[in-house]
Amino acid sequence: MSESALPTIDDIRQAHERIAGVVHRTPVLRCRTLDAMTGFELHIKCEQLQRVGAFKYRGASNVVLGMSDEDASRGVCTHSSGNHAQALALAARERGVPAWIVMPTSAPSVKRAAVEGYGATVVECEPTLEARETTAAQVVADTGALFVHPYDDARIIAGQGTAALELLEDAGELDAIITPVGGGGLLAGTCIAASAVHSGIRLIGAEPDGADDAARSLQAGSLIPQTGPNTICDGLLTSLGQLNWAVLRSHLETIVTVSDAQVIDAMRLLWSRAKTVVEPSGATPLAAAISPGCPLERGARIGLILSGGNVDLDRLPW
Amino acid sequence: MSESALPTIDDIRQAHERIAGVVHRTPVLRCRTLDAMTGFELHIKCEQLQRVGAFKYRGASNVVLGMSDEDASRGVCTHSSGNHAQALALAARERGVPAWIVMPTSAPSVKRAAVEGYGATVVECEPTLEARETTAAQVVADTGALFVHPYDDARIIAGQGTAALELLEDAGELDAIITPVGGGGLLAGTCIAASAVHSGIRLIGAEPDGADDAARSLQAGSLIPQTGPNTICDGLLTSLGQLNWAVLRSHLETIVTVSDAQVIDAMRLLWSRAKTVVEPSGATPLAAAISPGCPLERGARIGLILSGGNVDLDRLPW
Numbered sequence: 001m002s003e004s005a006l007p008t009i010d011d012i013r014q015a016h017e018r019i020a021g022v023v024h025r026t027p028v029l030r031c032r033t034l035d036a037m038t039g040f041e042l043h044i045k046c047e048q049l050q051r052v053g054a055f056k057y058r059g060a061s062n063v064v065l066g067m068s069d070e071d072a073s074r075g076v077c078t079h080s081s082g083n084h085a086q087a088l089a090l091a092a093r094e095r096g097v098p099a100w101i102v103m104p105t106s107a108p109s110v111k112r113a114a115v116e117g118y119g120a121t122v123v124e125c126e127p128t129l130e131a132r133e134t135t136a137a138q139v140v141a142d143t144g145a146l147f148v149h150p151y152d153d154a155r156i157i158a159g160q161g162t163a164a165l166e167l168l169e170d171a172g173e174l175d176a177i178i179t180p181v182g183g184g185g186l187l188a189g190t191c192i193a194a195s196a197v198h199s200g201i202r203l204i205g206a207e208p209d210g211a212d213d214a215a216r217s218l219q220a221g222s223l224i225p226q227t228g229p230n231t232i233c234d235g236l237l238t239s240l241g242q243l244n245w246a247v248l249r250s251h252l253e254t255i256v257t258v259s260d261a262q263v264i265d266a267m268r269l270l271w272s273r274a275k276t277v278v279e280p281s282g283a284t285p286l287a288a289a290i291s292p293g294c295p296l297e298r299g300a301r302i303g304l305i306l307s308g309g310n311v312d313l314d315r316l317p318w
Numbered sequence: 319m320s321e322s323a324l325p326t327i328d329d330i331r332q333a334h335e336r337i338a339g340v341v342h343r344t345p346v347l348r349c350r351t352l353d354a355m356t357g358f359e360l361h362i363k364c365e366q367l368q369r370v371g372a373f374k375y376r377g378a379s380n381v382v383l384g385m386s387d388e389d390a391s392r393g394v395c396t397h398s399s400g401n402h403a404q405a406l407a408l409a410a411r412e413r414g415v416p417a418w419i420v421m422p423t424s425a426p427s428v429k430r431a432a433v434e435g436y437g438a439t440v441v442e443c444e445p446t447l448e449a450r451e452t453t454a455a456q457v458v459a460d461t462g463a464l465f466v467h468p469y470d471d472a473r474i475i476a477g478q479g480t481a482a483l484e485l486l487e488d489a490g491e492l493d494a495i496i497t498p499v500g501g502g503g504l505l506a507g508t509c510i511a512a513s514a515v516h517s518g519i520r521l522i523g524a525e526p527d528g529a530d531d532a533a534r535s536l537q538a539g540s541l542i543p544q545t546g547p548n549t550i551c552d553g554l555l556t557s558l559g560q561l562n563w564a565v566l567r568s569h570l571e572t573i574v575t576v577s578d579a580q581v582i583d584a585m586r587l588l589w590s591r592a593k594t595v596v597e598p599s600g601a602t603p604l605a606a607a608i609s610p611g612c613p614l615e616r617g618a619r620i621g622l623i624l625s626g627g628n629v630d631l632d633r634l635p636w
Contacts, residue, residue: 046593051350268631272595272631275366275367275595275596276594277595311590314636316631
């Protein structure tokens with residue numbers, strides 16, 4: 001599989017075998033109280049319990065474990081200050097190869113420390129997208145490391161699709177799956193996996209209304225980049241990837257947009273009722289399910305993929 | 319089994335069969351990060367994921383489901399504003415029998431609403447222990463309901479012991495189990511269950527140093543009641559029960575006392591690393607495990623029973 005062709009269900013199944021030894025098979029949570037409150041039968045895939053606290057470890061592991069020994073020996077590189085940075089750092093450490101993570105000087109020291117804790121080398125740059133890309137390109141030129149894009153890469157998409165594969169194995173047939181959409185890797189992987197396993201399953205994205213490029217793209221029929229995002233969902237600020245867009249436009253029923261207030265309500269429900277810690281981005285699928293804009297009928301069996309649980313307990317949004 | 323004889327392992331096994339249809343078999347969580355940080359192999363029994371958010375539902379269900387039809391038809395009664403109140407209310411509703419819960423006028427309205435949400439009748443009283451006992455006695459006299467003590471009752475202890483039974487089934491042989499100790503129902507049930515399944519297993523209580531009657535009782539060799547407790551562990555304020563004391567004195571290796579600061583640290587570790595919401599009382603076993611006062615050696619396989627997860631997200635202790 002190249003990084004630029006769309007992945008298939010076979011790629012996702014191969015990814016699942018490849019990463020089985022290093023990723024957690026995260027549980028699918030049921031919660032009577034949330035079912036009673038929402039009127040749905042919710043099957044909650046807990047990627048906040050994944051290693052590094054986010055689904056990102058699936059895709060990163062798939063890339064790193066899929067490299068030839070020679071390529072892998074030169075290491076990997078990305079620019080990110082989010083969950084992908086930690087995921088790639090840990091995936092590289094698990095294979096015993098070097099990782100360079102380009103981070104803006106403005107990144108919180110706790111995020112830098114987390115990446116360094118996984119043994120990666122942090123390379124600082126100015127806090128602009130241009131500086132990040134230039135710096136990463138320089139690292140790649142200097143080291144021969146493989147640049148690993150956080151979402152617009154078929155191997156990443158295939159890795160992220162393994163979460164939906166497990167969800168459907170554990171929950172059985174579902175009427176719909178809702179996942180967050182930022183760059184679109186998780187949602188695209190989910191679309192390919194779920195539609196192959198259960199044709200006719202309804203596929204829905206959950207997106208903050210302050211970063212709704214995917215919803216606007218779907219409505220316009222063409223990819224519209226995100227500019228000036230404004231939402232507490234710090235994992236969903238980015239623009240939809242090209243590959244992901246190609247998948248979403250052909251598989252997705254709709255995107256439900258949610259306000260930050262709806263996200264905070266959903267976060268509190270998950271913390272207080274399901275006793276599980278999710279980050280704002282991770283709460284968007286529940287927020288979408290209970291939003292008036294959700295097209296699903298009462299009683300529907302819905303899979304929610306909670307994307308991550310990395311929050312600063314000293315800066316909670318309530 | 320009467321309510322005043324000590325329960326046996328057979329009573330606990332019977333309780334387990336009796337309540338199997340209504341309680342959740344809660345998961346036993348593993349967390350590499352916590353293992354690496356503590357040097358132990360931790361097997362974390364998640365009673366915060368039990369119905370009503372606490373282990374209390376086990377004992378309450380065992381009492382309610384063990385009653386004759388005639389006794390059950392007259393209902394149950396207790397005085398509590400904590401997790402036992404919700405647990406008994408739900409257990410009664412599941413059997414379709416009435417429940418009267420005596421609560422002080424000072425109880426938070428959210429706790430009253432939770433109990434009423436489970437269909438129980440709340441009977442108000444002045445906020446003194448005497449008023450609570452008198453009011454409950456009056457309810458029992460008026461209705462013929464069975465009074466269900468929150469912890470000093472063999473049927474309650476047998477029900478609480480089912481959590482340790484499940485933990486040992488799922489985790490296999492353990493070197494030690496640590497549970498919180500307040501009234502002592504969970505710890506006494508754990509002692510009876512665990513020592514019967516694995517003779518020689520080390521049994522340890524975790525108690526806040528601001529409500530350390532169990533630790534002082536163990537040291538003195540006689541039951542010392544708790545007066546003037548002062549701790550954020552609101553589930554552990556009460557005095558050790560007579561029956562529980564009889565079990566603990568013969569089974570327990572030690573009680574590790576922990577400060578509120580240690581409890582808060584452990585709570586934050588569980589929230590941020592294991593992504594699971596526990597209340598202060600529920601975090602005491604981890605606080606005890608990582609306390610300098612813990613007698614267990616590095617590498618020990620330790621079962622921690624997290625007792626509950628009912629916290630007010632607007633009043634977090636950090």
